[in-house]
Amino acid sequence: MIPSDKVLTEEGLPLDAAKGRILLIACGALAREIIDLKAVNGWDHLDLTCLPAKYHLFPEKITQSVRESVDKHRNDYADIFVVYADCGTGGLLQAACAEMGVKMIAGPHCYSFFEGNDAFAEKADREFTSFYLTDFLVRQFDAFIWKPMGLDRHPDLRDMYFGNYEKLIYQAQTDDPELTAKAQDCAARLGLPFERRFTGYGDLKTALETL
Template sequence: MTLQNPNPTDEALSEEEHVLATGRVLLIACGALAHEILALKRLNGWDHLALRCLPANLHLRPEKIPAEVARVVTEERAQYDDIFVVYADCGTGGLLAKECASLGVEMIAGPHCYAFFEGVDAFAAHPDEITAFYLTDFLVRQFDAFVIKPMGLDRHPQLRDMYFGNYTKLVYQAQTDDPALTEKAKLCAARLGLAFERRFTGYGELETALAQV
């Protein structure tokens, strides 16, 4: 939030990952989005975009994201015509937007990836979903690494009620129409004792944003 896909972009990265690509514009992205960004590059022929991903597990320590983004911008600025940050706020409390503004680089709009996959306005139209727990394709693949193990549920399953007792459903925002991932998402919901809902979002505003870069 185990692995059958050997693609390293789907792993819970412990080290910074460089995705080999060439282009005039650098995307600095969360590793959780690498698979989707590379798919969009292929589908749309966006050969002008290069990609450098930071570890997906930075989401477990969002206060570190602004400094890591700033570090990469400083390292790479001279090599590219432009830089675009493919993070939403992602729990930084506005600090990432402030950092990007000071660096003179743009970032994707939205509070987090769940919102821009569904569409920020559409996501905001569901204020009653405060009791929903969201997964994307990446988080379904990485459920153990990003949910079960960090919360200690593999060692102390009794903590489930403390963490998820106030949730009512798991919403799987599917980027791809993959029956195997859907079945795995259903198992994730069952493990947490939550009702299951699947919404096919596709790439949502991630694709819209990158089309304008």
């Protein structure tokens, strides 16, 4: 028997593609949230591949890596959806997606689409001096913030980096008391007042529902 992923339709697409499978090319920082949404909603037609979450620190790598992933998987799926916002690419990712004919989630960054892009934009001027954490960044605070900024070695740099921030806003995707406690500790380490804001999955859920 020929494996189903080798069987081609009359249009030349693999059989799975003909059945309407969609590939999500996502930031690794969103993997847990996407997996949870797939499970809760029974979105079995969505497959997921993630680029390294560390690109959060190196946005110049995102656009080319997304291009390479789209090229690699294009012939295996009926459609591809890019689960990145602009994420510091300065519009380059949006331009690349338009050129490749694939859609992506709207918004400047994940803090915006978790809040809901419209709601985030409405608050943007008032919260310009806020520092945001998501569930992922709370879990990975040391790996993605404390150590890369050298605060583990030079804690005296804290005020130089964060002296102009007025508060830390934890955008909670889940109701998890342990994560909330850890987020409070992150705020204390940065010397910032703490606010927890339950956002759930925001526009991430809305965008995936359309697929």
